Amino acid sequence: MNILIIVDKSGDWPLQIPGVTVVEARAYLTDPSFAAQAENNRGTSATGQSVKVFNLCKSYRYQGSGYYVSLLAEARGHKPIPKVGAIEDLHSRNLVRHFMEELEDLVQSVLAPLPGDDFQLAFYFGRTPLTGYDSLGHQFFNLLQVPLLAVRFERHRHRWSLRSARPLGAGEIPVEHRDFAILAATTYFNERMQHRRKPPPRYDLAILCNPDESEPPSNAKALQKFRKAAEKLDMHVDFITRTDIGRLSHFDALFIRETTFVNHYTYRFSRLASAEKLALIDDPNSILKCNNKVYLAELLALHKVPIPKTLLIHHDNVGRIIPELGLPCVLKQPDSSFSRGVVKVETESELIPKVTELLAKSVLVIAQQWLPTEFDWRVGILDRKVLFVAQYFFPPGHWQIIERDAQRHKLREGATSGVPLDEAPQEVISIALESANLIGDGFYGVDIKQTNDCCYVMEVNDNPNVDAGNEDAVLGDALYEEIMRVFLRRIEADRRSSH
Numbered sequence: 474m475n476i477l478i479i480v481d482k483s484g485d486w487p488l489q490i491p492g493v494t495v496v497e498a499r500a501y502l503t504d505p506s507f508a509a510q511a512e513n514n515r516g517t518s519a520t521g522q523s524v525k526v527f528n529l530c531k532s533y534r535y536q537g538s539g540y541y542v543s544l545l546a547e548a549r550g551h552k553p554i555p556k557v558g559a560i561e562d563l564h565s566r567n568l569v570r571h572f573m574e575e576l577e578d579l580v581q582s583v584l585a586p587l588p589g590d591d592f593q594l595a596f597y598f599g600r601t602p603l604t605g606y607d608s609l610g611h612q613f614f615n616l617l618q619v620p621l622l623a624v625r626f627e628r629h630r631h632r633w634s635l636r637s638a639r640p641l642g643a644g645e646i647p648v649e650h651r652d653f654a655i656l657a658a659t660t661y662f663n664e665r666m667q668h669r670r671k672p673p674p675r676y677d678l679a680i681l682c683n684p685d686e687s688e689p690p691s692n693a694k695a696l697q698k699f700r701k702a703a704e705k706l707d708m709h710v711d712f713i714t715r716t717d718i719g720r721l722s723h724f725d726a727l728f729i730r731e732t733t734f735v736n737h738y739t740y741r742f743s744r745l746a747s748a749e750k751l752a753l754i755d756d757p758n759s760i761l762k763c764n765n766k767v768y769l770a771e772l773l774a775l776h777k778v779p780i781p782k783t784l785l786i787h788h789d790n791v792g793r794i795i796p797e798l799g800l801p802c803v804l805k806q807p808d809s810s811f812s813r814g815v816v817k818v819e820t821e822s823e824l825i826p827k828v829t830e831l832l833a834k835s836v837l838v839i840a841q842q843w844l845p846t847e848f849d850w851r852v853g854i855l856d857r858k859v860l861f862v863a864q865y866f867f868p869p870g871h872w873q874i875i876e877r878d879a880q881r882h883k884l885r886e887g888a889t890s891g892v893p894l895d896e897a898p899q900e901v902i903s904i905a906l907e908s909a910n911l912i913g914d915g916f917y918g919v920d921i922k923q924t925n926d927c928c929y930v931m932e933v934n935d936n937p938n939v940d941a942g943n944e945d946a947v948l949g950d951a952l953y954e955e956i957m958r959v960f961l962r963r964i965e966a967d968r969r970s971s972h
Contacts (some may be wrong), residue, residue: 475524476662477501477551478604478643479542480785482741483532490662497531498538502545524551527620531642533560555619555640562617562640575716575738576650580626580633583609583743590628592749595641597621597654598661618719621646621654661750674709676725676964678957680773681713683731688883691730694941699728702953706961715964726752726960731935734808752963754855755935760917763935766839767807772888778908779929781785781922791828795821805839806831814882817843817872844929848887849874850897850921851903853937853944856959857914858905861944861952862897864890866922891946900928908933916956 476493479501480486486495502509512634526546527550530539534554543560546553555563583606584592594601597620599614601607611621621641626633646654682689682696691699700710713720721727726745733739733755743757755763761770768784782798784790793804804827806814814831818824831838849869853860865874868885876885894902905919908930918937938944945952 476527477524478529481538482642482644486529488603490659491880493662497787497875499543501526502541508545508549508703518933524549526551526553528553528555529621530644531640531644531791533563533640535564537797539642539947546904552723555617558722558911559617559619559719563619563640572823575616575718577636577804579608579612580635584628584633585625592626592628592633593623594626595621595623595644595647597650597657600653600657600660602653604651612716614719615717616719620658631863645806647697650772663963671866676709676961677723678703678708678710678726679721679724680710680712680717680719680728680961681739681820683714686731688732689730690732690936692898694803695939695945696730698945698950699730699957702950703960705954706957708957708961715742718742721751722749722965724751725964728956728960729755729936731936733764735761735764740895750967752967754916754960756913756915759917759935762912763917763933765807766805766809766932767835767837769933770839772882772911773908773930775776776907776911778904778911779927780841781929781931784830786838786840787836788832791825794824794828798840800824800844801843803841804828804831804844805841807835807838813877815873842924843871844924846922848890848925849931850901850919850923850928851937851944852897852901852909852919852921853939854919855916855956856904856910857906857910859894859902860955861948862892862894863944863946864892864900866890889940889943889946890898891944893947898923898928904928905928908918 478486478493478495479498480495481498481789483495483497528539528542528546532543533539533543540560543553543555543557589941592702593604594606594609596613598612599607599610601610613619613624617638619640621643622638623641624638625636628637680696680699682691703710707728711724714814718738718741721742727742729739729743731739733743738769739758740757741754743753743760746753749756762772767785770780770785773780774783784793784797784802786794799822801817801819804816804818809815816831818827827944828838848864851863851865853862866887866889867874868876868887871885875883877919878884901921901923907920908919909917912933915935916937919935920931920934923929939952948955
């Protein structure tokens, strides 16, 4: 990897680091050799390695030198830190709100012991000279990808908030911090040089996951199988978390293996990855459509896909539920998942309280006919092809795959049984493909109930479960490899179209 440090004046960064070249901003912007390098090698150095640009200019003001360094680096196919998008974020009025959403708990815990109501920190490549604050520096660097950053916090009514965040130019580093800043930069670059001593992989894949999620879409063993499958295809895998959103532009693909919601950072990751033209699962369109059962009910009904008798319920038509659906019936919150937000109503006295509770969260909810079965079919579909078929059984005596207590904690989960594709009912396969194709070409899990007279689509889920020992029962490691091959095909197709 060829690394360029861009500064206002060469004297701003006196340190020589092997493999790192210091270039003045004016030279980077005006010297034809940098543009020619990009034109001839599509953003790579003479050795064929990608060029990474660290923009340490004093100011990133709009149309100033620092701004144009990052802008032209992107145009040349170099990889600037920060990117222009991060520069815009620094100037955004929403920056404070965004950061406090992502780092609220960490900020409060780290700064709580401090006296006074005003506190400032300087971060150098995610590190700070003050002991105890590197966790904050690491998260700020991941989110913004600004190498030299000054931040200010204020305390109001016993809670800390971010007041400002601004870039530091290399020439602005205080004298007392200079040795530390040089050490932080040297450590940062040496770590990356060490990582790149072996032949670099063709592509980099980020897998978004949450180690603290109680019911993730892939268990730990499955995540490692995804990593191993990707490495067989010469793709490097980084497992990332919510604070790594600033790093997305450095990857070629993003695989979201965390439960998705629209009003959630998983959706923000998807939107940003889509804007960066990464190969992406799940795409924003799929998250939007699959996360709302009101939309799905309308879509499936419009295309005459068999679904249980369904009503869109609001405050004025609750009286239609019993005459048209009977009892028991099922009420669903539009963004319900993993058996949360889904209730079974067995008596008339239960109906109004349950409907009222759901309508307090959404102006529309779903009411559906009750269809008793021993299990649900789950058909996994990717790129408009069936990957796996499974049967999700219910715990004995319960009507859902997962049984929960009053606090929505999981008590029991039914067994999962893999079914070879050639043994699955053709009607199940056909109706699953028809339903998923209405959403797109992403990764979907279609849930189907089969009765004596018909198959009924219950849901089309984005972000379907792939757990080691469950969905992979038939294909084994080949399931993970096929999903990774789809990423590889999409990355290479994007490369061909862009060239």
